[in-house]
Amino acid sequence: MLVCVPVAAAAQRTPTRIMARACSDTLPGAAASERTRRRKSASMPFTSDPVAWTTWRMHLGAPRVPVSVIVARVDPARVALSLEIERRGNAIGPWTLDRAPANALIAFNAGQFTDDGPWGWVVHRGREWQAPGTGALAGAVVVDGSFTVRIVPADSIALWRGTPTPAHAIMEAVQSYPMLLQRGRMPAALCRPGSIDRTHRDIRLGLGVRANGDVIVALTRYAPQAMPANVAARLPMGPTTLEMAEIMSQLGTVDALLLDGGLSAQLLVGAGASRQRWPGLRSVPLAIVGRPRLAN
Numbered sequence: 001m002l003v004c005v006p007v008a009a010a011a012q013r014t015p016t017r018i019m020a021r022a023c024s025d026t027l028p029g030a031a032a033s034e035r036t037r038r039r040k041s042a043s044m045p046f047t048s049d050p051v052a053w054t055t056w057r058m059h060l061g062a063p064r065v066p067v068s069v070i071v072a073r074v075d076p077a078r079v080a081l082s083l084e085i086e087r088r089g090n091a092i093g094p095w096t097l098d099r100a101p102a103n104a105l106i107a108f109n110a111g112q113f114t115d116d117g118p119w120g121w122v123v124h125r126g127r128e129w130q131a132p133g134t135g136a137l138a139g140a141v142v143v144d145g146s147f148t149v150r151i152v153p154a155d156s157i158a159l160w161r162g163t164p165t166p167a168h169a170i171m172e173a174v175q176s177y178p179m180l181l182q183r184g185r186m187p188a189a190l191c192r193p194g195s196i197d198r199t200h201r202d203i204r205l206g207l208g209v210r211a212n213g214d215v216i217v218a219l220t221r222y223a224p225q226a227m228p229a230n231v232a233a234r235l236p237m238g239p240t241t242l243e244m245a246e247i248m249s250q251l252g253t254v255d256a257l258l259l260d261g262g263l264s265a266q267l268l269v270g271a272g273a274s275r276q277r278w279p280g281l282r283s284v285p286l287a288i289v290g291r292p293r294l295a296n
Helices: 154-161 241-250
Strands: 004-006 017-018 052-058 067-073 079-085 106-109 120-126 127-130 140-144 147-153 170-175 177-183 203-212 215-222 252-259 267-269 276-278 286-292
Touching: 017 241, 067 267, 079 120, 079 140, 079 170, 127 267, 140 154, 140 276, 147 154, 147 203, 147 252, 154 170, 177 241, 203 241, 215 241, 252 276
Parallel strands: 004 052, 017 052
Antiparallel strands: 052 067, 067 215, 079 286, 106 267, 106 286, 120 127, 120 170, 140 147, 140 170, 177 252, 203 215, 203 252, 267 276
16 A cells, blocks of 8 residues: 655754755856855755655745645656646636545645636646636646656746647646746746845745756745744745755755645645645645656
8 A cells, every 4th residue: 555654853853954056047048156055955854655754854045934845756667646626617626635535645735826817737537628828937837658657947938839649648737826946956037126026025935846857836934933833834934946946956956836825835645544734724726736656
């Protein structure tokens, strides 16, 4: 039976200090400096199970904002990620963790949405439900016919939509923004004046892919010691976008994308008695769910 294994974070004696990723470390741009090429990575004590998770305590930026990050590592060779679209008749209905299927090993909310439903590109079970939105930082999570997960940048979405080969047929896709990392560095558009609010802090949910294909999901929660955890976790305080880029980099991802954060951010890991939940404060139209892959 496939299980999700938590890893105790007791070995972390002091919180990690995280500073915003520097805008000098972008694509395209000058060659990476020696410091950039040798960036430190967080050592996450993951097991070899299909889904493993842990918590990572940190202090953010100059004000040392205390945050805990729930980090899940997903092995796509054993876990199939797909969209979950809640239906109410012919309309898209609200989804929360309560709607996660019993066999889900991981479940979390997907991209941004409006009052009319999901924003941007949506592909489900090989069918395009909605055309892509526009924006230099509006990348997409794509799952192909081999269950490989990729983060596709905005300028490559049109190419992927036209890919006809069965091996790379798009089975699932959802668009979100902004892109945090592309080939290990921040997209240049992330640092253009006016592209994002670089000082805004919020609950964040990020998805990234490591060079070996493993998927990393990271959810932040505000964690001051002087406040009850169940209260603090709901407050919209957390990393800036550039701090989140640094977090995803230290988690070893080479491509990363922010999903919908704030009140929408929610995550479930585990099955049966080991299931853990970090609920959001509002429902969403789309989720991403990981189920055990069937043996060939």
